[in-house]
Amino acid sequence: MTDQTTVVIPPFDGFTALDAIGPYEVLQRIPSIDVVFVGHQRGEVRSENGMLGIIRDASFDEVPGPDVLVFPGGFGTRVLEEDELVLDWVRQAHTTTTWTTSVCTGSLVLAAAGLLTGLTATTHWSTYADLEKFGVTPPADRVVEHLDHRLITAAGVSSGIDMALRLVELLVDRTAAEAAQLMIEYDPKPHIDSGSVAKTSDATMTRVIECASAGRH
Amino acid sequence: MTDQTTVVIPPFDGFTALDAIGPYEVLQRIPSIDVVFVGHQRGEVRSENGMLGIIRDASFDEVPGPDVLVFPGGFGTRVLEEDELVLDWVRQAHTTTTWTTSVCTGSLVLAAAGLLTGLTATTHWSTYADLEKFGVTPPADRVVEHLDHRLITAAGVSSGIDMALRLVELLVDRTAAEAAQLMIEYDPKPHIDSGSVAKTSDATMTRVIECASAGRH
Numbered sequence: 001m002t003d004q005t006t007v008v009i010p011p012f013d014g015f016t017a018l019d020a021i022g023p024y025e026v027l028q029r030i031p032s033i034d035v036v037f038v039g040h041q042r043g044e045v046r047s048e049n050g051m052l053g054i055i056r057d058a059s060f061d062e063v064p065g066p067d068v069l070v071f072p073g074g075f076g077t078r079v080l081e082e083d084e085l086v087l088d089w090v091r092q093a094h095t096t097t098t099w100t101t102s103v104c105t106g107s108l109v110l111a112a113a114g115l116l117t118g119l120t121a122t123t124h125w126s127t128y129a130d131l132e133k134f135g136v137t138p139p140a141d142r143v144v145e146h147l148d149h150r151l152i153t154a155a156g157v158s159s160g161i162d163m164a165l166r167l168v169e170l171l172v173d174r175t176a177a178e179a180a181q182l183m184i185e186y187d188p189k190p191h192i193d194s195g196s197v198a199k200t201s202d203a204t205m206t207r208v209i210e211c212a213s214a215g216r217h
Numbered sequence: 218m219t220d221q222t223t224v225v226i227p228p229f230d231g232f233t234a235l236d237a238i239g240p241y242e243v244l245q246r247i248p249s250i251d252v253v254f255v256g257h258q259r260g261e262v263r264s265e266n267g268m269l270g271i272i273r274d275a276s277f278d279e280v281p282g283p284d285v286l287v288f289p290g291g292f293g294t295r296v297l298e299e300d301e302l303v304l305d306w307v308r309q310a311h312t313t314t315t316w317t318t319s320v321c322t323g324s325l326v327l328a329a330a331g332l333l334t335g336l337t338a339t340t341h342w343s344t345y346a347d348l349e350k351f352g353v354t355p356p357a358d359r360v361v362e363h364l365d366h367r368l369i370t371a372a373g374v375s376s377g378i379d380m381a382l383r384l385v386e387l388l389v390d391r392t393a394a395e396a397a398q399l400m401i402e403y404d405p406k407p408h409i410d411s412g413s414v415a416k417t418s419d420a421t422m423t424r425v426i427e428c429a430s431a432g433r434h
Binding site for chain 2: 205
């Protein structure tokens with residue numbers, strides 16, 4: 001028996017690095033929280049463009065009964081949405097978790113597993129329509145909570161940091177969340193202000209499309 | 218010959234994950250930028266608490282003449298500050314870079330290599346005194362630029378994201394930086410406001426010290 005909270009994060013080939021590492025960085029600052037990177041099997045997986053390899057330290061069945069699940073997004077979720085082994089694992093994990101969460105398109109996997117049916121949830125702004133195919137309506141919020149369903153979803157990529165701070169508050173207390181925020185000096189002051197569709201220009205959106213066409217997600 | 222910009226990021230045992238992955242996530246979105254994780258030798262290194270392993274895909278001498286260096290921080294910099302092979306590599310890299318940069322305590326390595334002498338620079342708020350030992354004065358800015366010296370340093374952990382957006386503007390143009398910001402949906406709205414020492418409470422600072430005492434950085 002232990003009082004430690006075990007958080008599992010399942011990166012996969014084609015995952016978005018910051019989706020996984022933002023929450024990791026916040027959560028691992030708290031002494032009562034341990035984070036384990038898991039997957040079908042132990043070993044290396046690669047980010048969307050292949051330029052980053054990270055290690056999964058345990059297979060799914062080596063960490064039974066996790067307390068928290070943080071499902072990251074990335075292009076690879078297109079495959080996972082139809083991977084019955086992953087979907088079964090998500091459903092099984094959700095029976096023991098205190099919180100089941102996602103970042104970015106990780107919510108498409110939760111939706112495919114049936115966890116979001118009838119609820120609101122969010123994803124990366126470019127994939128709202130994909131979420132709607134599961135009958136899930138995304139509001140324009142950065143973090144969407146359904147505390148009574150033990151479900152929290154975050155919008156695109158960096159929003160996982162905001163969600164993780166909220167998770168620390170729910171798992172420990174507000175002071176712990178504030179301590180994590182101070183430790184990672186999360187007092188953002190970007191010199192530009194184009195972080196949401198509502199704030200961006202047509203020229204910037206055109207550039208986003210060019211980057212995506214070149215395979216950069 | 219290639220028009221690609223090569224960014225090298227050297228993670229090391231005891232690195233802070235988000236210091237490296239925040240800038241990676243921003244920079245790798247741009248088609249003209251490639252990122253390579255480098256080190257003494259190829260292979261796995263572990264974050265400060267050992268819960269995350271990432272892969273270095275090249276040794277220092279396999280990527281000669283990098284265009285950009287992003288040095289992450291972490292407790293492991295205490296060792297690197299006295300690692301002459303690393304310090305020599307930093308000095309050599311700086312002879313070819315367009316921009317030599319750091320996140321968090323990565324600036325202590327740049328300082329140990331002599332790159333910051335006589336300049337201002339920043340680091341994690343808890344290590345200002347360590348930087349001052351090198352004769353470097355940290356201002357209270359999130360990103361400190363010396364464009365004439367081709368040097369940029371970022372404050373603690375998450376500030377590397379802000380710095381990387383500025384780097385994209387310097388390397389490409391402002392529209393590219395805005396596109397990267399939109400792609401990672403960097404429109405932060407944390408539900409708490411304790412991301413700097415000036416904003417925090419005594420209770421939160423006490424909790425930070427407790428976390429650090431438990432080995433969580």
